[in-house]
Amino acid sequence: MRKALAVFFLAILGYYMLAVLLNFPFGIDHLNPELAGAYLRDTVSKTGAANVVTSIVVNYRGFDTLGEVTVLFLAATGMGALLYKGKTMGRSRQNASVIVKAGSRLLFPLIIILGAYVFIHGHLTPGGGFQGGAIIASGFLLMFISYRNYHVNHRILSNVESTAGSIFVIIGLLGLLYGATFLENIMPLGIPNKLFSAGVIPLIYIAVGFKVGAELTALLDTMLKTVK
Amino acid sequence: MDFLGIIVIILTLILILAALFVIKTKDLVTAVVASAVVSLIASIYFYILQAPDVALTEAAIGVGLSTIIFMITIRKTRRDEE
Amino acid sequence: MIYYIAALLLILIGLYGVLVKKNLIKIVLSLSLIDAGVHILLIAIGYINGKTAPIFSTPDLRPEQMVDPVPQALVLTAIVIGLAVTALALTIVIRLYDHHKTLDISKIRELKW
Numbered sequence: 001m002r003k004a005l006a007v008f009f010l011a012i013l014g015y016y017m018l019a020v021l022l023n024f025p026f027g028i029d030h031l032n033p034e035l036a037g038a039y040l041r042d043t044v045s046k047t048g049a050a051n052v053v054t055s056i057v058v059n060y061r062g063f064d065t066l067g068e069v070t071v072l073f074l075a076a077t078g079m080g081a082l083l084y085k086g087k088t089m090g091r092s093r094q095n096a097s098v099i100v101k102a103g104s105r106l107l108f109p110l111i112i113i114l115g116a117y118v119f120i121h122g123h124l125t126p127g128g129g130f131q132g133g134a135i136i137a138s139g140f141l142l143m144f145i146s147y148r149n150y151h152v153n154h155r156i157l158s159n160v161e162s163t164a165g166s167i168f169v170i171i172g173l174l175g176l177l178y179g180a181t182f183l184e185n186i187m188p189l190g191i192p193n194k195l196f197s198a199g200v201i202p203l204i205y206i207a208v209g210f211k212v213g214a215e216l217t218a219l220l221d222t223m224l225k226t227v228k
Numbered sequence: 229m230d231f232l233g234i235i236v237i238i239l240t241l242i243l244i245l246a247a248l249f250v251i252k253t254k255d256l257v258t259a260v261v262a263s264a265v266v267s268l269i270a271s272i273y274f275y276i277l278q279a280p281d282v283a284l285t286e287a288a289i290g291v292g293l294s295t296i297i298f299m300i301t302i303r304k305t306r307r308d309e310e
Numbered sequence: 311m312i313y314y315i316a317a318l319l320l321i322l323i324g325l326y327g328v329l330v331k332k333n334l335i336k337i338v339l340s341l342s343l344i345d346a347g348v349h350i351l352l353i354a355i356g357y358i359n360g361k362t363a364p365i366f367s368t369p370d371l372r373p374e375q376m377v378d379p380v381p382q383a384l385v386l387t388a389i390v391i392g393l394a395v396t397a398l399a400l401t402i403v404i405r406l407y408d409h410h411k412t413l414d415i416s417k418i419r420e421l422k423w
Binding site for chain 3: 002003006007009010013014017018021024026027028029030031035036037039040041043044050051052053056057061064065068071072074075076078079082083125126128130192193219
């Protein structure tokens with residue numbers, strides 16, 4: 001009975017959504033010339049970044065990125081508070097085999113370097129802070145799975161995370177100090193397509209990359225402990 | 229119908245089959261692996277639709293971290309009994 | 311056009327999973343399927359035929375040759391927030407299992423009278 005009712009409701013919903021989507025042709029040029037057209041035209045001259053999506057996320061909509069970093073921080077804090085137990089047990093019952101241990105010890109520094117490359121060059125190539133942080137957390141996860149007693153110091157991770165988050169807000173407040181708006185691009189813009197260009201954008205993305213990487217690593221470590 | 233169109237049609241069929249597999253199977257580990265396949269094909273779609281930033285993000289977060297978090301939850305609770 | 315149909319089917323299959331299934335982990339898994347469908351729909355709306363990715367990699371790319379960059383910025387934020395919501399929901403599932411020893415939502419009826 002419940003299944004038939006759900007299928008009926010979904011059929012009505014699907015029919016109306018399909019009717020709306022068929023009126024929306026695929027691949028037609030419908031760029032808004034005041035919003036998206038202005039972003040595409042003015043990015044290189046006004047912000048100096050070559051990646052338009054990065055300049056939208058960090059410069060034009062930088063406040064939304066601050067809100068997203070806050071949401072991620074809230075979720076990690078909530079998880080840490082909910083999973084708190086009095087004593088922590090070991091992580092797993094046995095080590096992995098020799099091939100996995102040797103291979104992961106070889107791959108771990110390469111993955112960290114790849115993650116750092118992705119978030120440092122966020123304004124030139126596809127990538128950025130969130131992608132680089134997720135790659136770094138995946139590298140640490142590989143070490144957690146392979147070795148039974150690979151320890152990371154939670155105090156160092158917590159300090160790195162809070163410092164990186166504070167640097168983001170301080171860069172925004174520096175904009176207020178110099179007489180412009182919050183999170184304004186106040187440093188010199190430089191030549192596009194070079195590493196030291198685009199003003200404040202690479203600094204913000206480096207801070208976001210460190211913060212997201214440390215946060216997700218601490219989250220995975222908290223979840224992986226206390227396995228029964 | 230060019231080569232890219234045929235590949236997109238094949239990928240769409242695999243996507244819909246994997247999504248149906250998530251709903252239908254009774255073993256939770258199989259459902260999580262099928263959801264990782266859905267995220268992987270979504271990441272390939274984002275690349276074909278000329279969005280490389282979004283493809284990187286979906287590949288790193290949707291395939292890697294989300295699957296691991298589900299597996300840890302299954303380990304702490306029960307594996308089957310759908 | 312086929313991208314619209316794929317995204318719509320993903321959303322409908324995910325909604326069916328949320329409405330009908332009784333296992334808590336499968337409900338959260340279906341929520342993440344709905345997320346993937348909505349992201350594909352947003353990026354497919356922003357696509358323009360024959361244009362390329364919005365990155366000025368070579369100096370002779372003109373802004374008229376690029377796809378719409380605004381949906382890509384929105385979906386970037388949405389993917390990260392989807393991960394945060396999924397992780398928090400799974401933590402609540404773990405605590406519910408510790409307390410009630412079952413994952414079946416028809417057996418967890420403390421809030422009903």
